[in-house]
Amino acid sequence: MFPLPSLSSFTRWCRRGNPPRRYQTSGTKGVSPVARSQWLWRIGFLALPLILYMVIVIAPLAYSFFFSLTDWNGFNPEYNFVGLGNFERIFSDPLFGNAIKNTVIWIAVALTVPVLGGLGLALILHEGMRGANLYKSLFYLPICLSLAVIGQIWIWIYQPRWGLLNLTLNGIGLEDLSRAWLADPGTALSSVILAWVWQQLGLGMVIFLAGLTAVPTELTDAAQIDGANYWQTLRHVVVPLLQPSTVVVVALAVINSLKSFDIVYIMTGGGPFHSSDTLAMFMYHESFKKYYMGYGSAISVVLFMIAVTVIAFYFRQIRALEHLYD
Amino acid sequence: MTRRRVLQAVLYLLLTVLVILYSMPSIGVLITSFKSDAEISRGGLWSVPAQLNFANYQEAWVNGNVRTYALNSFLVTIPATVLSIALGVLLGYVFSQLPFRGSEALFILIVAGMFFPPQIVLVPLFRLFNTVGLYNTLWPMIIVHVAFGLPICTLITRNFFATVPSALREAAIIDGANEGQILVRVMLPISLPALAVLATLQFTWIWNDFLWPLIFTQSDSSRTIMVGLISLKGQYSVAWGVQGAMSVIASIPTLFIFIFFQRYFISGLTLGAVKG
Numbered sequence: 022m023f024p025l026p027s028l029s030s031f032t033r034w035c036r037r038g039n040p041p042r043r044y045q046t047s048g049t050k051g052v053s054p055v056a057r058s059q060w061l062w063r064i065g066f067l068a069l070p071l072i073l074y075m076v077i078v079i080a081p082l083a084y085s086f087f088f089s090l091t092d093w094n095g096f097n098p099e100y101n102f103v104g105l106g107n108f109e110r111i112f113s114d115p116l117f118g119n120a121i122k123n124t125v126i127w128i129a130v131a132l133t134v135p136v137l138g139g140l141g142l143a144l145i146l147h148e149g150m151r152g153a154n155l156y157k158s159l160f161y162l163p164i165c166l167s168l169a170v171i172g173q174i175w176i177w178i179y180q181p182r183w184g185l186l187n188l189t190l191n192g193i194g195l196e197d198l199s200r201a202w203l204a205d206p207g208t209a210l211s212s213v214i215l216a217w218v219w220q221q222l223g224l225g226m227v228i229f230l231a232g233l234t235a236v237p238t239e240l241t242d243a244a245q246i247d248g249a250n251y252w253q254t255l256r257h258v259v260v261p262l263l264q265p266s267t268v269v270v271v272a273l274a275v276i277n278s279l280k281s282f283d284i285v286y287i288m289t290g291g292g293p294f295h296s297s298d299t300l301a302m303f304m305y306h307e308s309f310k311k312y313y314m315g316y317g318s319a320i321s322v323v324l325f326m327i328a329v330t331v332i333a334f335y336f337r338q339i340r341a342l343e344h345l346y347d
Numbered sequence: 348m349t350r351r352r353v354l355q356a357v358l359y360l361l362l363t364v365l366v367i368l369y370s371m372p373s374i375g376v377l378i379t380s381f382k383s384d385a386e387i388s389r390g391g392l393w394s395v396p397a398q399l400n401f402a403n404y405q406e407a408w409v410n411g412n413v414r415t416y417a418l419n420s421f422l423v424t425i426p427a428t429v430l431s432i433a434l435g436v437l438l439g440y441v442f443s444q445l446p447f448r449g450s451e452a453l454f455i456l457i458v459a460g461m462f463f464p465p466q467i468v469l470v471p472l473f474r475l476f477n478t479v480g481l482y483n484t485l486w487p488m489i490i491v492h493v494a495f496g497l498p499i500c501t502l503i504t505r506n507f508f509a510t511v512p513s514a515l516r517e518a519a520i521i522d523g524a525n526e527g528q529i530l531v532r533v534m535l536p537i538s539l540p541a542l543a544v545l546a547t548l549q550f551t552w553i554w555n556d557f558l559w560p561l562i563f564t565q566s567d568s569s570r571t572i573m574v575g576l577i578s579l580k581g582q583y584s585v586a587w588g589v590q591g592a593m594s595v596i597a598s599i600p601t602l603f604i605f606i607f608f609q610r611y612f613i614s615g616l617t618l619g620a621v622k623g
Contacts, residue, residue, distance in 0.1 A: 059445055062526035066441045070434040070497055077494035078460050081471035088470055095473070145362060150355075158609070159366050162373065165605040165612065167555035169573040170594045173580070174372045177379070177587070183387070185375060219372065224616065231617035272462075280464045283557040287577055301466045309562065314470045321467045332462045 085325070088318035095314040107319035117320070119295055120303035123210055127281055127299060131274040134218045139225020139270060140263075144255070146226070147233045157230070161223035168220070172287030175216035179203050203289050206296035213288050213297050217281060225270045232266030233259075265342055272335040279328055300324050380404070380591030387587050403592035412567050413593060416575030420554060423485050423571055424600075427492035428549040432542060434493065435500020440530050442501065443508035444516065454505070461498040465558055473562055487563040488571065492553045500545055503615075507541035508534055544615040547608045551601045572597045 089107055093100035111117050142160060146153045163171065178185045179202035187199035202212045236259055244254045260267075282301040285291060291298040291306060298306070304324060308317025379387065380403050382396040407413050442454045476487045511534065519529045535542075560571040570578065576597050583589050605612055 059526065063441055063445050063447065066437040066445075066526075070438050070501075073434065073490070073494050074457060074460070074497055077472070077491055078463075078468065079456075081468035081475070082463075084471035084474075085467055095470075145358065150359060156362065156366050159370055161613070161616075162370075162605065164616065165551055165555075165601045166373075166598055167557065167573050167601070169555070169557045169576055170376075170598050171372075173576065173590065173594050174376050177375065178372060183587075185371065219369070222369075227613055227616050276462055276464075280466075282466065286557075286561075301464060304466045305469070308470055309473075314473075318470050321469065324464055325467045328462060328464055328467070332459060335462075 082325070085318045085321050088315055089322045091315040091318075092313075093315045093318075095308070095312045100315065103315065107316050110316065111319055111323065116295055116298065116303065120298045120300050123296075123298055124278065124281075124300045126210065127214055128275055128278040130214050130218060131221065131278045132271065135221040135225040136267075136270050136274055138222050139227075140229050140267075142222070142226045143229035143233055144259075147230060157226070161227050163220040164223045164227075166220070168217075168283035169287055171216060171220055172284045175212075175219070176203065176288055178216075179212055204293055206293050209289050209293060209297040213285055216288065217284050221274070221277065224273065228266050228270050228273075229263065232263045236262045268335065268338045268342065272331065272338075275331050276328065279324065279331070300327075376591050376594050379587055380595050382588050384586060384588055400588075403586075403588035404596070406586075406589050407592045407596060410579075412575060412579065413572075413596070415568060416570055416572040417596070419485060419569060420571040420573075420600075423488045423492070423560075424550055424553045427489045427496065427553050428546055430489070431493045431496030431500050431549055432504075432545050435497055435545070436504050436530070436535070436538075436542075438497065438501040439504025439506075439508055440526075440534060442505045444529075444534075445526065454501070458498050458502050460495065461502070465495070469558075469562060476563055482563060483565045483569050485569055488556070488559050491559050491563075492549075492556070496549050496553075499548065503541055503545055504538065507538050511537065540611075543608065544611045547604050547611045548615040551604055551612070554601055 090102055090104060091100040092103050092106075146157055146160075177183070181187060181199075181201040181204075184202075186202065190196065190199040200208065202208045240258050240262070241254055244258045249257070278299075280301060281299045282305060285297055285299055285302045286305070289297045291302040295303075300320065301324065304317050304320040307313045307320060378394075378396055381399045381401070382394075383400055383402065386394075386396060386400075438457065442450055472487070472491065473482075476482045481487050481490075515533055515537075516529060519533050524532065555573065556571075557573045557577075560574045564570050564574065567575070567578075576593055579593060580590065
């Protein structure tokens with residue numbers, strides 16, 4: 022369906038350490054009754070889930086490409102083919118450029134704060150200080166909250182009159198800095214991203230913590246005996262060994278940034294003046310607010326292309342790791 | 348050594364401050380939900396309430412819509428969680444125990460679904476559910492969550508089944524068991540921990556979902572609690588306390604899971620980390 026750099030290496034990565042598999046070949050000649058009956062089981066097991074997956078995921082994907090060539094408005098049964106018209110329009114639409122720019126900013130923040138912050142927290146909490154488990158729980162609690170609730174909470178923080186942020190700024194004598202954070206085009210996007218990062222930080226931390234438990238203490242001990250200080254051990258031993266976790270955290274940060282919709286919708290709706298639009302929000306707005314479903318489909322096709330690029334990069338990294346550890 | 352002690356103490360202090368700052372948003376909502384609007388207008392949103400006041404919860408619960416939203420959320424989340432795991436188990440079983448030529452590629456095709464932003468299929472699915480007359484019912488959410496849950500459920504069950512010693516399966520075959528019996532009598536009982544991981548993850552994601560009910564529902568009678576929460580915001584534009592109480596109510600099921608099944612929740616996050 023799309024170029025995957027390494028199919029088998031990913032599956033090998035998925036079942037690291039698992040026993041080798043026995044292929045029951047029901048080849049062309051001498052089909053045994055056992056093998057034939059296994060084909061019936063296979064088909065019986067696969068049928069329902071595969072049909073559902075085709076109808077709900079794969080076929081709509083193809084339909085998105087199809088609708089992106091039309092001017093369908095979402096209601097009329099009829100529509101016209103406009104060829105690549107929607108795509109021409111996309112690339113001359115300043116609002117699309119704006120959404121791309123905001124999404125890139127979003128990804129850039131997602132790659133720094135949750136990734137580096139998550140790594141830092143994981144390194145500190147992995148030391149096993151007193152109360153580490155309580156601290157871990159408090160940091161990953163937001164992951165189980167809905168973005169609808171998180172958006173709601175942060176609207177209160179940014180609220181101009183009663184909001185915690187402005188109250189704090191006024192309290193420490195920085196009245197000049199206080200403002201209507203979500204209604205100001207200069208701060209709307211960063212305010213929404215901050216709320217989102219608050220949730221994502223714990224996710225990075227959890228994955229790095231899991232990665233750290235796989236780092237053998239003999240290696241860090243050996244480095245210390247050789248005279249390496251904490252930072253040298255970290256840089257030359259721990260971080261390289263954390264590479265599998267890093268790949269997962271980075272891929273997650275990018276993919277989750279591309280998906281960013283719920284919290285934007287709830288906190289600003291993409292406004293004011295599209296200042297906090299992301300690709301996903303822009304697509305929703307064109308499709309379900311303005312009812313340009315053909316145009317919206319074209320945007321989703323572009324989103325798909327970006328996602329595929331990220332997925333390809335992810336699989337490539339996974340394959341590189343395979344070579345490293347083989 | 349003493350320098351290290353001092354460094355650790357400083358680090359500990361910093362971490363404590365950070366964790367308090369980090370917890371502020373959640374604490375703020377919780378305390379606000381126990382305050383009357385008069386108290387909020389006197390002391391702001393973030394002051395500590397003089398006494399616990401359950402009026403906001405009462406108000407949120409008396410509102411018939413909130414009960415409908417919560418009920419709808421359960422009616423979507425429970426069947427979608429169970430079905431996605433059941434179908435994922437079937438796929439995972441075939442991919443781990445009955446592989447065939449091309450099954451790896453099929454597996455990859457399914458697992459790749461974890462990465463797709465859902466916006467890609469929004470318009471076609473909107474049209475599909477409109478055409479078959481399921482728009483504005485709970486069915487689209489159940490169906491879509493089952494289909495979009497298949498990648499993670501397949502990945503986790505397949506990886507778990509692949510770790511089961513093949514001797515178990517061979518013994519069952521010698522005893523005359525067929526594939527269905529092996530799955531139900533051998534694989535399922537020993538995979539309960541893996542299924543618990545999946546159940547906590549799927550329940551949390553489906554309960555917290557906002558996009559699908561926003562697209563597929565229109566009237567209060569078919570809305571889930573997350574969309575309901577946002578639509579009620581207009582109704583109570585100044586009632587901070589009631590909004591806080593509703594946010595807490597909407598979070599109770601996932602908080603419950605988080606507190607009581609934390610081990611499963613965390614191992615699921617790291618296992619199926621590719622989904623957010």
